[in-house]
Amino acid sequence: MKGILRYVLPTLCLCWIFFACNQQGDKKTSDSTDVVNDEQPSKVAAPKLGAVPIVTEHIDGPANIRDAVNGEIIFTLDDDVKVTATDTHNGWCQVGLQVSITIDEAASMMIAKGTDLRIGTEVIGKAINDIDLYSISNGTAEIVGFTKDQNIKPNTIAENILAKFINAKKGEPITYAYLSPFIQSFNLVEGMLTDSTYKTYEMYEDWINDPSPGYRILLVFKEQQLIGIVHTRFLSLNQVKDETLELGYGFAPIDTSDRVLLDKFKDKFNDFIISVD
Structure with missing residues (x-):
């Protein structure tokens, strides 16, 4: 008899512990549900904005910028680069920004494939293919392309x-x-x-x-x-x-x-x- 109890008692203890845990778990779930149902919905907290102005949309990068929706990649942009973004359509938007250019790039109205993209001295991306330039003025030009809306940080919209x-x-x-x-x-x-x-x-x-x-x-x-x-x-x-x-x-x-x-x-x-x- 003692031999039998030696094997049966541990098994009974484990079953009791398992049952107690399940009961406790069910109770937690039930309690949490009751609390949520009884309380009035809490207010959505107003966002806390940092000292540095957001100003415009920021890239959630690195991000590929294409010549059309689902088109060829023309350049990449690093994380947190500021861009101007259009409204989104079917998961895509256009983005544009001003970059610094050389005299030769201004003359050719193009940034050549493989060139680092810069704003001042800061590298902010790379030309994957030749990039057409717009609104050239005083050592800067505008570049534009298409990107998926997930490449724009939502908290900068x-x-x-x-x-x-x-x-x-x-x-x-x-x-x-x-x-x-x-x-x-x-x-x-x-x-x-x-x-x-x-x-x-x-x-x-x-x-x-x-x-x-x-x-x-x-x-x-x-x-x-x-x-x-x-x-x-x-x-x-x-x-x-x-x-x-x-x-x-x-x-x-x-x-x-x-x-x-x-x-x-x-x-x-x-x-x-x-x-x-």
Whole structure:
């Protein structure tokens, strides 16, 4: 009998431990689920922006830049290089930047295959094939190409950061002071549509497809409080129904307590944008 117990008891102990662990694990899962269901959804934290301005999109690299969607690689860019990026379509976007060039490159309007790409003395990429140059001026030129949208750091896209700031407030008033870190980091400047009623801060679209670009983002304030956002690219805003302006612009009404005020601004914007187009 003692011999049998010597083998049976350890087995029983192991079974008991296994059962207890499973019960404890199930309890943790159940408790965590109950807590999530009982609590109100927490606010999304507003992003913390560093002291160095973001200004524009940054490459998540190294990244290949091509002559067309799924085309031939023409150059590469290193990680964190600042570029101008268009809106994305089917997972691709165009990017452009100014690079430093030599007198010979300016004369030939081309950077030769194998050449290091530089901004000043800093190497920021490499020419994999010959690169055509645009807007040559004072030792610099613009180069452009196509890249996958995953090669752009999401936290350097203005619309992503702006949406996080707005959504974090959960419908509460949004002040200039609250948005000031965003305005400064992306270099928004006071807009032409500022008057005695409205104060605006603007960011322009990319120069790649339009040498005289229009607005990309226009923040509209009334007495230091954000009332709306004019935009050309998608803004993922919670509980905000986008409205349409002239020439394909969108308008996100943030403070709808004074509908007349919003409609007057929309009319003002439409008149202005048609007159300057």
